[in-house]
Amino acid sequence: MANMRMDKIPMPEQDPKARIGNFDEAALGYTAEAAVDEAKRCLNCREPRCVEGCPMSVPIPAFIEKVAEGDFKAAYEKLFAVSNLPAVCGRVCPQEALCEGRCIRGIKGEPVAIGRLERFTADWHIQNGGASPDDGCAEPNGHRVAVIGSGPAGLTCAGELVRLGYEVTVYETMDRAGGLMMFGIPAFRLPRSVVEMEIVRLESLGVEIITESTVGKMDSVDELFEQGFEAVFIGSGAGKEQKLDIPGEDLPGVLSARNLLMRAEELERDALGGKRVVVAGAGDMAVDAARTALRLGAAEVSVLCGVPVNELPARREEIRRARAEGVRFLPETAPKEILAGANGHVATVLVSGPDRDSLAADTVVVAVGAGPDPLLLRTTPGLDSTASGGIAADPVTGATSRVGVFAGGDAVTGAATVIAAMTAGKNAAASIHKYIQGK
Ligand SMILES: Cc1cc2nc3c(=O)[nH]c(=O)nc-3n(C[C@H](O)[C@H](O)[C@H](O)COP(=O)(O)OP(=O)(O)OC[C@H]3O[C@@H](n4cnc5c(N)ncnc54)[C@H](O)[C@@H]3O)c2cc1C
Ligand code: SF4
Numbered sequence: 001m002a003n004m005r006m007d008k009i010p011m012p013e014q015d016p017k018a019r020i021g022n023f024d025e026a027a028l029g030y031t032a033e034a035a036v037d038e039a040k041r042c043l044n045c046r047e048p049r050c051v052e053g054c055p056m057s058v059p060i061p062a063f064i065e066k067v068a069e070g071d072f073k074a075a076y077e078k079l080f081a082v083s084n085l086p087a088v089c090g091r092v093c094p095q096e097a098l099c100e101g102r103c104i105r106g107i108k109g110e111p112v113a114i115g116r117l118e119r120f121t122a123d124w125h126i127q128n129g130g131a132s133p134d135d136g137c138a139e140p141n142g143h144r145v146a147v148i149g150s151g152p153a154g155l156t157c158a159g160e161l162v163r164l165g166y167e168v169t170v171y172e173t174m175d176r177a178g179g180l181m182m183f184g185i186p187a188f189r190l191p192r193s194v195v196e197m198e199i200v201r202l203e204s205l206g207v208e209i210i211t212e213s214t215v216g217k218m219d220s221v222d223e224l225f226e227q228g229f230e231a232v233f234i235g236s237g238a239g240k241e242q243k244l245d246i247p248g249e250d251l252p253g254v255l256s257a258r259n260l261l262m263r264a265e266e267l268e269r270d271a272l273g274g275k276r277v278v279v280a281g282a283g284d285m286a287v288d289a290a291r292t293a294l295r296l297g298a299a300e301v302s303v304l305c306g307v308p309v310n311e312l313p314a315r316r317e318e319i320r321r322a323r324a325e326g327v328r329f330l331p332e333t334a335p336k337e338i339l340a341g342a343n344g345h346v347a348t349v350l351v352s353g354p355d356r357d358s359l360a361a362d363t364v365v366v367a368v369g370a371g372p373d374p375l376l377l378r379t380t381p382g383l384d385s386t387a388s389g390g391i392a393a394d395p396v397t398g399a400t401s402r403v404g405v406f407a408g409g410d411a412v413t414g415a416a417t418v419i420a421a422m423t424a425g426k427n428a429a430a431s432i433h434k435y436i437q438g439k
Contacts, residue, residue, distance in 0.1 A: 003040035006109030011116050016324040020294045023187045023265055026321055027091075032072070035120040039068035042112045045104055050114060053102035055423040056089075058082050060099055060114055067117055076125040079118060084159035084202060085152060085422060087126060087194045088181055090119025093419050096316050126197045137205055138165035143436050146171065146229040148215045148376065151179020152418045153235030153409025155202055156425030157432075162206040164433050169229075170207060173214040179237055180410075181418065183262045186288050188295070189318065216379040221405060230439070231404045231432045234391055235425060238370040238410035244280055248338030249366070253346030257281065257289040257367035264292045273297035278349050278359055280304045280335045281367030283415075287314045289367045290327045301327050302359060304351060306334045330355070338364055370415050380405070388414055398428030399435075406432055 012028040013019070019026050030038065042064040050060045059078050066075035079086040095101070095115040103111030143166050147154045150172040158168045176182050178195045203209065215221060221232050241256050243249060257279070277293040279286050282305050290301045303322075305312055309331045312319060323329070333353025338361075341347030349359045372390045377383055384392040384401040391400060391407040398406040408424025410416055 001040070002043060003037055005037075005041060008041075008110045008113040008116070009034045009038040011113070013321070016321070016326070019188065020291075020325050023295060025191050026188045029123055030116055030120040032070070032120075032124070035067055035072075035117055036070055038113050039064045039117055041105060042068065043104060049102040049104055050099040050112070053099045055098065055419050056083055056426065058099070058118075063121065064112065064114070064117055067121060072121055072124045073128075075121045079121055080125075083422070084156050085181075085198050085418070086118055087122035087198055088152070088190060089419060089422070090115050090117075090122055091190050091194070092181075092185055092315075094315055094417060098419070123194075126194070130197050130201060131204065137163050140167065141165035143167070144169070144229045145231045145233065145432055145436075146215075146224045147233045147235060148221075149179060149235040149237055149409075149411070150174075150177035150199075150209055150211075151235055151237050151409060151421060152181060153237075153411070153421035153425040153428075154179070154233065155199065155207070155235075156422040157233045157235060157406075157408070157429045158207045158425075159202045159205065160426050160429030161432065162202075164429070166433075166436075168207050170209045171213045171215050171219075172209060172211045175211050177209045177211060179235075184258065184285070184288075186261055186292055187265060188291065189288070214375075216375040221376065221380040221383075221402075225404065230436050231406065233398070233425070233428050233432065234376055234400075234405065234407040234411055235409045235421065236373065236376055236411045238390075238415045239373045240371050240389075241366075242369045242371060244335060244366055244368055246335055246337055248340070248346075251338055251340050251346050252344065253362060254338060254364045254366065257285050257365050258370065260289055260365055261285070261292055264296065267296060269295075270297035272363060274299045275362040276300045276302075276360055277363045277365060278302050278304060278335075278361040279365045279367055280349075281365075281369070282306050282312050282314065283367070283369065284314045284318065285369070285415075286365075286367035287312075287318050287322050287327070289365045291318075291322050291325055293363070293365065294325055294327065298363070303327060303329045304333045304335050304349070304353075304359075305329055305331050308332060330359075335364075370410075372411050372414065376411075386412070390414055396427060397431040398424060399431060404435065406435075 063078040100111040277298040337350040339348040393407040406428040409421035
Protein backbone atom coordinates (compact mmCIF):
# COMPACT_ATOMS: atom_id res chain seq x y z
CA MET A 1 0.00 0.00 0.00
CA ALA A 2 1.29 3.48 -0.86
CA ASN A 3 2.80 5.54 1.92
CA MET A 4 0.86 8.85 1.78
CA ARG A 5 3.25 10.70 4.11
CA MET A 6 3.65 14.22 2.65
CA ASP A 7 7.37 14.73 3.28
CA LYS A 8 10.42 12.69 2.43
CA ILE A 9 11.69 10.26 5.05
CA PRO A 10 14.64 12.24 6.46
CA MET A 11 18.16 11.00 5.75
CA PRO A 12 20.46 11.01 8.78
CA GLU A 13 23.48 13.31 8.69
CA GLN A 14 26.59 13.76 10.78
CA ASP A 15 26.06 16.53 13.31
CA PRO A 16 27.18 19.83 11.68
CA LYS A 17 29.62 20.67 14.50
CA ALA A 18 31.21 17.23 14.31
CA ARG A 19 31.34 17.01 10.52
CA ILE A 20 33.35 20.20 10.03
CA GLY A 21 36.08 18.34 11.90
CA ASN A 22 36.40 15.69 9.22
CA PHE A 23 36.13 14.97 5.49
CA ASP A 24 33.77 12.02 5.95
CA GLU A 25 30.48 12.08 4.12
CA ALA A 26 28.05 14.56 5.71
CA ALA A 27 24.89 12.68 4.67
CA LEU A 28 24.72 9.14 5.96
CA GLY A 29 22.20 7.48 3.64
CA TYR A 30 18.99 5.55 4.26
CA THR A 31 18.72 2.31 6.17
CA ALA A 32 16.97 -0.50 4.30
CA GLU A 33 13.84 0.09 6.35
CA ALA A 34 13.76 3.83 5.58
CA ALA A 35 14.39 3.14 1.88
CA VAL A 36 11.48 0.71 1.67
CA ASP A 37 9.20 3.20 3.45
CA GLU A 38 10.24 6.06 1.19
CA ALA A 39 9.89 3.89 -1.93
CA LYS A 40 6.29 3.25 -0.93
CA ARG A 41 5.59 6.97 -1.38
CA CYS A 42 5.96 6.46 -5.14
CA LEU A 43 2.63 6.14 -6.95
CA ASN A 44 4.18 4.21 -9.85
CA CYS A 45 2.58 6.69 -12.24
CA ARG A 46 1.47 5.43 -15.64
CA GLU A 47 3.09 8.39 -17.32
CA PRO A 48 5.95 9.11 -14.93
CA ARG A 49 6.89 12.76 -15.07
CA CYS A 50 10.04 11.99 -13.09
CA VAL A 51 11.45 10.00 -16.03
CA GLU A 52 10.73 12.91 -18.37
CA GLY A 53 12.81 15.06 -16.04
CA CYS A 54 15.82 12.70 -16.13
CA PRO A 55 18.30 13.38 -18.97
CA MET A 56 19.27 9.67 -18.93
CA SER A 57 15.64 8.42 -18.80
CA VAL A 58 16.40 6.22 -15.79
CA PRO A 59 13.40 3.88 -15.25
CA ILE A 60 12.61 5.55 -11.93
CA PRO A 61 9.26 3.98 -10.96
CA ALA A 62 10.52 0.53 -12.00
CA PHE A 63 13.59 0.67 -9.76
CA ILE A 64 11.66 2.26 -6.90
CA GLU A 65 9.04 -0.48 -7.12
CA LYS A 66 11.77 -3.06 -6.57
CA VAL A 67 13.09 -1.09 -3.57
CA ALA A 68 9.56 -1.02 -2.12
CA GLU A 69 9.46 -4.83 -2.52
CA GLY A 70 12.81 -5.11 -0.73
CA ASP A 71 14.40 -6.62 -3.86
CA PHE A 72 17.44 -4.33 -3.89
CA LYS A 73 19.38 -6.51 -6.34
CA ALA A 74 16.64 -6.19 -8.95
CA ALA A 75 16.42 -2.46 -8.22
CA TYR A 76 20.15 -2.11 -8.91
CA GLU A 77 19.91 -4.05 -12.16
CA LYS A 78 17.24 -1.66 -13.39
CA LEU A 79 19.44 1.33 -12.57
CA PHE A 80 22.63 -0.12 -13.99
CA ALA A 81 20.92 -1.03 -17.27
CA VAL A 82 20.74 2.72 -17.96
CA SER A 83 23.37 4.43 -15.79
CA ASN A 84 27.03 3.52 -15.35
CA LEU A 85 27.45 5.68 -12.23
CA PRO A 86 24.35 5.36 -10.02
CA ALA A 87 26.16 5.78 -6.67
CA VAL A 88 27.52 9.09 -7.96
CA CYS A 89 24.25 10.36 -9.46
CA GLY A 90 22.32 9.46 -6.31
CA ARG A 91 24.62 11.81 -4.40
CA VAL A 92 25.36 14.74 -6.67
CA CYS A 93 22.66 15.05 -9.34
CA PRO A 94 20.58 18.22 -8.95
CA GLN A 95 17.43 16.10 -8.51
CA GLU A 96 15.41 19.10 -7.35
CA ALA A 97 15.75 20.55 -10.86
CA LEU A 98 15.38 17.21 -12.68
CA CYS A 99 13.45 14.06 -11.67
CA GLU A 100 12.27 15.22 -8.24
CA GLY A 101 11.36 18.62 -9.65
CA ARG A 102 8.81 16.84 -11.85
CA CYS A 103 7.52 14.21 -9.39
CA ILE A 104 3.74 14.27 -8.94
CA ARG A 105 4.07 13.84 -5.16
CA GLY A 106 5.86 17.19 -5.13
CA ILE A 107 2.70 19.09 -6.07
CA LYS A 108 1.08 18.85 -2.65
CA GLY A 109 4.02 17.80 -0.50
CA GLU A 110 7.65 16.82 -1.00
CA PRO A 111 8.58 14.75 -4.05
CA VAL A 112 9.66 11.15 -3.65
CA ALA A 113 13.32 11.15 -2.55
CA ILE A 114 14.50 9.64 -5.84
CA GLY A 115 18.14 10.64 -5.32
CA ARG A 116 18.31 9.13 -1.83
CA LEU A 117 16.74 5.91 -3.13
CA GLU A 118 19.20 5.75 -6.02
CA ARG A 119 22.06 6.28 -3.60
CA PHE A 120 20.71 3.62 -1.23
CA THR A 121 20.34 1.09 -4.05
CA ALA A 122 23.81 1.69 -5.45
CA ASP A 123 25.38 1.62 -1.96
CA TRP A 124 23.56 -1.62 -1.14
CA HIS A 125 25.08 -3.09 -4.28
CA ILE A 126 28.59 -1.91 -3.33
CA GLN A 127 28.20 -3.27 0.21
CA ASN A 128 27.12 -6.59 -1.27
CA GLY A 129 30.15 -7.18 -3.46
CA GLY A 130 29.72 -4.52 -6.11
CA ALA A 131 30.16 -6.87 -9.06
CA SER A 132 28.74 -5.81 -12.40
CA PRO A 133 25.37 -7.40 -12.99
CA ASP A 134 25.60 -10.05 -15.65
CA ASP A 135 23.97 -7.81 -18.20
CA GLY A 136 25.54 -9.50 -21.17
CA CYS A 137 28.40 -7.50 -22.65
CA ALA A 138 28.37 -8.23 -26.38
CA GLU A 139 31.11 -10.49 -27.79
CA PRO A 140 34.31 -8.53 -28.61
CA ASN A 141 33.81 -7.03 -32.08
CA GLY A 142 37.49 -6.29 -32.81
CA HIS A 143 37.04 -2.51 -33.08
CA ARG A 144 39.07 -0.13 -30.92
CA VAL A 145 37.98 3.24 -29.54
CA ALA A 146 40.08 5.76 -27.58
CA VAL A 147 38.52 7.96 -24.91
CA ILE A 148 40.27 11.10 -23.66
CA GLY A 149 39.43 11.92 -20.05
CA SER A 150 38.03 9.73 -17.29
CA GLY A 151 35.36 12.03 -15.90
CA PRO A 152 31.69 11.09 -16.09
CA ALA A 153 31.54 11.84 -19.85
CA GLY A 154 34.52 9.64 -20.74
CA LEU A 155 33.67 6.84 -18.31
CA THR A 156 30.06 6.66 -19.48
CA CYS A 157 31.09 6.60 -23.12
CA ALA A 158 33.67 3.89 -22.36
CA GLY A 159 31.19 1.82 -20.31
CA GLU A 160 28.57 1.93 -23.05
CA LEU A 161 31.08 0.95 -25.73
CA VAL A 162 32.54 -2.04 -23.87
CA ARG A 163 29.02 -3.30 -23.34
CA LEU A 164 28.62 -3.15 -27.13
CA GLY A 165 31.78 -5.26 -27.59
CA TYR A 166 34.37 -2.55 -28.29
CA GLU A 167 37.92 -2.54 -26.97
CA VAL A 168 38.13 0.81 -25.17
CA THR A 169 41.20 2.59 -23.81
CA VAL A 170 40.73 5.68 -21.64
CA TYR A 171 43.62 8.16 -21.38
CA GLU A 172 43.74 10.31 -18.25
CA THR A 173 46.15 13.10 -17.29
CA MET A 174 45.84 12.66 -13.53
CA ASP A 175 47.23 9.77 -11.49
CA ARG A 176 43.72 8.60 -10.64
CA ALA A 177 40.62 8.25 -12.79
CA GLY A 178 37.32 10.01 -12.10
CA GLY A 179 37.79 13.60 -13.27
CA LEU A 180 36.00 16.14 -11.10
CA MET A 181 34.21 13.32 -9.27
CA MET A 182 37.64 12.51 -7.80
CA PHE A 183 39.41 15.88 -7.82
CA GLY A 184 36.62 18.48 -7.62
CA ILE A 185 33.51 17.46 -5.72
CA PRO A 186 34.71 17.11 -2.12
CA ALA A 187 34.84 13.77 -0.31
CA PHE A 188 32.29 14.93 2.28
CA ARG A 189 29.74 14.93 -0.55
CA LEU A 190 31.13 12.15 -2.72
CA PRO A 191 33.52 9.75 -0.97
CA ARG A 192 36.51 8.74 -3.08
CA SER A 193 35.81 5.08 -2.29
CA VAL A 194 32.40 5.37 -3.99
CA VAL A 195 33.94 6.77 -7.17
CA GLU A 196 36.66 4.10 -7.05
CA MET A 197 34.07 1.32 -6.76
CA GLU A 198 32.18 2.64 -9.78
CA ILE A 199 35.47 2.72 -11.73
CA VAL A 200 36.53 -0.76 -10.64
CA ARG A 201 33.15 -2.05 -11.83
CA LEU A 202 33.66 -0.44 -15.26
CA GLU A 203 37.18 -1.92 -15.42
CA SER A 204 35.71 -5.33 -14.62
CA LEU A 205 33.53 -4.92 -17.72
CA GLY A 206 36.73 -4.45 -19.75
CA VAL A 207 37.40 -0.68 -19.81
CA GLU A 208 41.18 -0.07 -19.83
CA ILE A 209 42.30 3.16 -18.12
CA ILE A 210 45.80 4.57 -18.62
CA THR A 211 46.52 7.32 -16.08
CA GLU A 212 49.24 9.99 -16.19
CA SER A 213 48.83 10.19 -19.95
CA THR A 214 47.85 13.51 -21.52
CA VAL A 215 46.68 13.28 -25.12
CA GLY A 216 48.11 16.27 -26.99
CA LYS A 217 51.33 16.14 -24.95
CA MET A 218 52.19 12.45 -25.29
CA ASP A 219 50.22 11.01 -28.25
CA SER A 220 48.08 13.35 -30.34
CA VAL A 221 44.59 12.48 -31.58
CA ASP A 222 46.10 11.81 -35.03
CA GLU A 223 48.59 9.39 -33.49
CA LEU A 224 45.74 7.54 -31.76
CA PHE A 225 44.19 6.93 -35.18
CA GLU A 226 47.59 5.77 -36.49
CA GLN A 227 47.73 3.27 -33.60
CA GLY A 228 44.53 1.64 -34.88
CA PHE A 229 41.77 3.36 -32.91
CA GLU A 230 38.84 3.85 -35.27
CA ALA A 231 37.14 6.60 -33.31
CA VAL A 232 38.09 9.00 -30.51
CA PHE A 233 35.81 10.46 -27.85
CA ILE A 234 37.01 13.66 -26.16
CA GLY A 235 35.67 14.10 -22.63
CA SER A 236 38.48 16.30 -21.39
CA GLY A 237 36.35 18.58 -19.20
CA ALA A 238 36.78 22.27 -18.44
CA GLY A 239 40.03 22.50 -16.54
CA LYS A 240 40.97 26.11 -17.27
CA GLU A 241 39.94 28.21 -14.31
CA GLN A 242 38.27 31.56 -14.83
CA LYS A 243 39.45 34.62 -12.96
CA LEU A 244 37.60 37.41 -11.21
CA ASP A 245 39.40 40.02 -13.28
CA ILE A 246 39.58 42.53 -10.45
CA PRO A 247 42.61 44.35 -9.01
CA GLY A 248 44.46 42.46 -6.30
CA GLU A 249 43.65 38.99 -7.61
CA ASP A 250 47.34 38.02 -7.70
CA LEU A 251 48.07 38.95 -4.07
CA PRO A 252 49.41 36.32 -1.66
CA GLY A 253 46.41 34.84 0.14
CA VAL A 254 44.23 34.57 -2.98
CA LEU A 255 43.62 30.91 -3.82
CA SER A 256 41.88 29.11 -6.64
CA ALA A 257 38.94 26.99 -5.52
CA ARG A 258 39.91 24.10 -7.80
CA ASN A 259 43.37 24.02 -6.34
CA LEU A 260 42.06 24.16 -2.78
CA LEU A 261 39.53 21.39 -3.43
CA MET A 262 42.05 19.18 -5.19
CA ARG A 263 44.57 19.40 -2.34
CA ALA A 264 42.18 19.68 0.59
CA GLU A 265 42.61 16.18 1.97
CA GLU A 266 46.41 16.27 1.87
CA LEU A 267 46.66 19.67 3.55
CA GLU A 268 47.24 20.06 7.29
CA ARG A 269 43.92 20.00 9.15
CA ASP A 270 44.50 23.57 10.32
CA ALA A 271 45.87 24.89 7.00
CA LEU A 272 43.38 27.77 7.25
CA GLY A 273 43.39 27.70 11.06
CA GLY A 274 41.69 30.78 12.55
CA LYS A 275 41.51 32.58 9.19
CA ARG A 276 38.70 34.75 7.87
CA VAL A 277 37.95 33.29 4.46
CA VAL A 278 35.99 35.04 1.73
CA VAL A 279 34.78 32.92 -1.19
CA ALA A 280 33.84 34.66 -4.43
CA GLY A 281 31.37 32.64 -6.51
CA ALA A 282 27.88 31.24 -6.51
CA GLY A 283 27.84 27.66 -7.81
CA ASP A 284 28.56 24.22 -6.35
CA MET A 285 32.28 24.96 -6.47
CA ALA A 286 31.87 28.05 -4.27
CA VAL A 287 29.71 26.24 -1.70
CA ASP A 288 32.13 23.29 -1.69
CA ALA A 289 35.14 25.58 -1.28
CA ALA A 290 33.46 27.37 1.64
CA ARG A 291 32.67 24.10 3.43
CA THR A 292 36.20 22.84 2.73
CA ALA A 293 37.66 26.01 4.27
CA LEU A 294 35.69 25.30 7.46
CA ARG A 295 37.09 21.77 7.55
CA LEU A 296 40.59 23.23 7.25
CA GLY A 297 40.05 25.25 10.40
CA ALA A 298 38.79 28.63 9.08
CA ALA A 299 37.28 30.76 11.84
CA GLU A 300 34.78 32.47 9.60
CA VAL A 301 33.68 31.79 6.01
CA SER A 302 31.62 34.22 3.90
CA VAL A 303 30.42 33.59 0.36
CA LEU A 304 30.03 36.62 -1.92
CA CYS A 305 27.09 35.33 -3.95
CA GLY A 306 26.47 38.12 -6.46
CA VAL A 307 22.82 36.99 -6.67
CA PRO A 308 19.96 36.47 -4.16
CA VAL A 309 20.49 33.25 -2.18
CA ASN A 310 17.38 31.62 -3.70
CA GLU A 311 18.96 32.08 -7.15
CA LEU A 312 22.27 30.44 -6.32
CA PRO A 313 23.12 27.88 -9.00
CA ALA A 314 24.17 25.37 -6.33
CA ARG A 315 22.23 22.46 -4.88
CA ARG A 316 19.59 23.53 -2.30
CA GLU A 317 20.36 20.66 0.02
CA GLU A 318 24.05 21.53 0.05
CA ILE A 319 23.36 25.22 0.70
CA ARG A 320 21.23 24.16 3.68
CA ARG A 321 24.04 21.93 4.95
CA ALA A 322 26.62 24.68 4.41
CA ARG A 323 24.53 27.10 6.46
CA ALA A 324 24.13 24.53 9.23
CA GLU A 325 27.93 24.19 9.30
CA GLY A 326 28.35 27.95 9.72
CA VAL A 327 28.95 29.29 6.20
CA ARG A 328 27.59 32.82 5.81
CA PHE A 329 26.07 33.74 2.42
CA LEU A 330 26.13 37.43 1.48
CA PRO A 331 23.45 37.86 -1.19
CA GLU A 332 23.83 40.23 -4.13
CA THR A 333 27.32 41.08 -3.00
CA ALA A 334 30.18 41.06 -5.52
CA PRO A 335 33.93 41.64 -5.07
CA LYS A 336 35.36 44.82 -6.64
CA GLU A 337 38.96 44.86 -5.45
CA ILE A 338 41.26 42.93 -3.12
CA LEU A 339 43.57 45.05 -0.95
CA ALA A 340 46.77 44.06 0.83
CA GLY A 341 47.69 44.90 4.41
CA ALA A 342 51.07 46.27 5.55
CA ASN A 343 52.66 42.80 5.12
CA GLY A 344 51.61 42.65 1.45
CA HIS A 345 49.13 39.85 2.14
CA VAL A 346 45.37 39.95 1.48
CA ALA A 347 43.61 42.02 4.17
CA THR A 348 40.38 43.48 2.76
CA VAL A 349 37.92 42.79 -0.03
CA LEU A 350 36.08 45.83 -1.39
CA VAL A 351 32.58 44.77 -2.43
CA SER A 352 29.41 46.18 -3.90
CA GLY A 353 26.31 44.95 -2.12
CA PRO A 354 23.25 46.00 -0.14
CA ASP A 355 24.78 45.70 3.36
CA ARG A 356 28.45 46.65 3.17
CA ASP A 357 31.25 48.00 1.03
CA SER A 358 34.17 45.99 2.42
CA LEU A 359 35.02 42.82 4.27
CA ALA A 360 38.12 41.87 6.28
CA ALA A 361 39.79 38.73 4.90
CA ASP A 362 42.93 36.67 5.47
CA THR A 363 42.23 34.38 2.52
CA VAL A 364 40.18 34.88 -0.64
CA VAL A 365 39.05 31.85 -2.63
CA VAL A 366 38.11 32.40 -6.27
CA ALA A 367 35.33 30.03 -7.38
CA VAL A 368 33.85 31.61 -10.47
CA GLY A 369 33.86 28.71 -12.89
CA ALA A 370 36.06 27.13 -15.51
CA GLY A 371 36.33 26.79 -19.26
CA PRO A 372 37.81 24.11 -21.54
CA ASP A 373 41.59 23.77 -21.82
CA PRO A 374 42.64 24.61 -25.43
CA LEU A 375 45.32 21.85 -25.64
CA LEU A 376 43.32 19.38 -27.73
CA LEU A 377 41.93 22.07 -30.02
CA ARG A 378 45.48 23.29 -30.59
CA THR A 379 46.95 19.87 -31.31
CA THR A 380 44.11 18.36 -33.38
CA PRO A 381 43.92 19.77 -36.92
CA GLY A 382 40.39 20.27 -38.25
CA LEU A 383 38.69 20.39 -34.85
CA ASP A 384 36.39 23.43 -34.63
CA SER A 385 35.77 25.37 -31.44
CA THR A 386 32.70 27.12 -30.02
CA ALA A 387 32.57 30.87 -29.36
CA SER A 388 33.28 30.19 -25.68
CA GLY A 389 36.38 28.09 -26.41
CA GLY A 390 34.83 24.62 -26.12
CA ILE A 391 35.07 21.85 -28.69
CA ALA A 392 32.24 22.29 -31.21
CA ALA A 393 30.13 19.12 -31.27
CA ASP A 394 26.62 18.19 -32.34
CA PRO A 395 24.46 18.40 -29.18
CA VAL A 396 22.73 15.10 -29.97
CA THR A 397 25.37 12.91 -31.62
CA GLY A 398 28.55 14.43 -30.21
CA ALA A 399 30.07 14.46 -33.71
CA THR A 400 32.77 17.11 -34.19
CA SER A 401 34.12 18.73 -37.37
CA ARG A 402 36.69 15.89 -37.61
CA VAL A 403 35.38 12.59 -38.98
CA GLY A 404 35.66 9.88 -36.32
CA VAL A 405 36.18 12.36 -33.47
CA PHE A 406 33.33 12.85 -31.01
CA ALA A 407 33.16 15.05 -27.91
CA GLY A 408 30.91 15.75 -24.95
CA GLY A 409 30.61 16.96 -21.37
CA ASP A 410 32.25 20.08 -19.96
CA ALA A 411 34.81 20.07 -22.83
CA VAL A 412 31.96 21.10 -25.12
CA THR A 413 29.55 23.01 -22.88
CA GLY A 414 31.87 24.51 -20.29
CA ALA A 415 31.31 23.73 -16.59
CA ALA A 416 27.96 21.90 -16.21
CA THR A 417 26.81 18.76 -14.39
CA VAL A 418 27.70 15.11 -13.98
CA ILE A 419 24.43 13.96 -15.50
CA ALA A 420 24.84 16.26 -18.53
CA ALA A 421 28.34 14.83 -19.07
CA MET A 422 27.07 11.26 -18.69
CA THR A 423 24.24 11.88 -21.15
CA ALA A 424 26.69 13.32 -23.68
CA GLY A 425 29.00 10.31 -23.20
CA LYS A 426 26.15 7.88 -23.66
CA ASN A 427 24.82 9.60 -26.78
CA ALA A 428 28.31 9.78 -28.27
CA ALA A 429 28.81 6.04 -27.65
CA ALA A 430 25.66 5.32 -29.68
CA SER A 431 26.96 7.59 -32.47
CA ILE A 432 30.41 5.97 -32.43
CA HIS A 433 28.77 2.54 -32.69
CA LYS A 434 26.72 3.71 -35.68
CA TYR A 435 29.77 5.35 -37.27
CA ILE A 436 32.05 2.31 -36.96
CA GLN A 437 29.42 -0.21 -37.98
CA GLY A 438 28.50 1.96 -40.99
CA LYS A 439 32.08 2.28 -42.28
C1 LIG B 1 33.73 21.66 -6.85
C2 LIG B 1 32.76 21.13 -7.86
C3 LIG B 1 31.54 20.68 -7.42
C4 LIG B 1 30.63 20.17 -8.33
N1 LIG B 1 29.45 19.69 -7.88
C5 LIG B 1 28.58 19.11 -8.74
C6 LIG B 1 27.36 18.54 -8.28
O1 LIG B 1 27.02 18.58 -7.10
N2 LIG B 1 26.53 17.96 -9.18
C7 LIG B 1 26.87 17.88 -10.50
O2 LIG B 1 26.11 17.30 -11.27
N3 LIG B 1 28.01 18.43 -10.98
C8 LIG B 1 28.87 19.03 -10.12
N4 LIG B 1 30.04 19.57 -10.59
C9 LIG B 1 30.29 19.57 -12.04
C10 LIG B 1 30.74 18.20 -12.54
O3 LIG B 1 31.73 17.66 -11.71
C11 LIG B 1 31.24 18.31 -13.97
O4 LIG B 1 30.24 18.95 -14.76
C12 LIG B 1 31.55 16.95 -14.58
O5 LIG B 1 32.51 16.26 -13.82
C13 LIG B 1 32.02 17.10 -16.02
O6 LIG B 1 32.38 15.85 -16.51
P1 LIG B 1 33.41 15.66 -17.71
O7 LIG B 1 33.58 14.19 -17.89
O8 LIG B 1 32.96 16.45 -18.87
O9 LIG B 1 34.77 16.33 -17.22
P2 LIG B 1 35.70 16.12 -15.94
O10 LIG B 1 34.97 15.53 -14.81
O11 LIG B 1 36.37 17.42 -15.73
O12 LIG B 1 36.77 15.05 -16.45
C14 LIG B 1 37.67 15.38 -17.49
C15 LIG B 1 38.92 14.54 -17.31
O13 LIG B 1 39.71 14.66 -18.49
C16 LIG B 1 41.08 14.71 -18.12
N5 LIG B 1 41.81 15.34 -19.22
C17 LIG B 1 41.74 16.63 -19.64
N6 LIG B 1 42.50 16.82 -20.72
C18 LIG B 1 43.08 15.64 -20.99
C19 LIG B 1 43.99 15.19 -22.00
N7 LIG B 1 44.45 16.02 -22.94
N8 LIG B 1 44.40 13.90 -21.99
C20 LIG B 1 43.94 13.03 -21.02
N9 LIG B 1 43.08 13.41 -20.05
C21 LIG B 1 42.65 14.68 -20.05
C22 LIG B 1 41.06 15.53 -16.85
O14 LIG B 1 42.23 15.31 -16.08
C23 LIG B 1 39.80 15.00 -16.17
O15 LIG B 1 40.09 13.90 -15.33
C24 LIG B 1 30.96 20.12 -9.72
C25 LIG B 1 32.19 20.59 -10.15
C26 LIG B 1 33.10 21.11 -9.23
C27 LIG B 1 34.43 21.61 -9.71
S1 SF4 C 1 6.46 11.02 -10.67
FE1 SF4 C 1 6.95 10.59 -8.49
S2 SF4 C 1 5.26 9.31 -7.83
FE2 SF4 C 1 5.20 9.25 -10.06
S3 SF4 C 1 6.44 7.48 -10.67
FE3 SF4 C 1 7.83 9.23 -10.58
S4 SF4 C 1 8.71 9.17 -8.50
FE4 SF4 C 1 6.86 7.87 -8.47
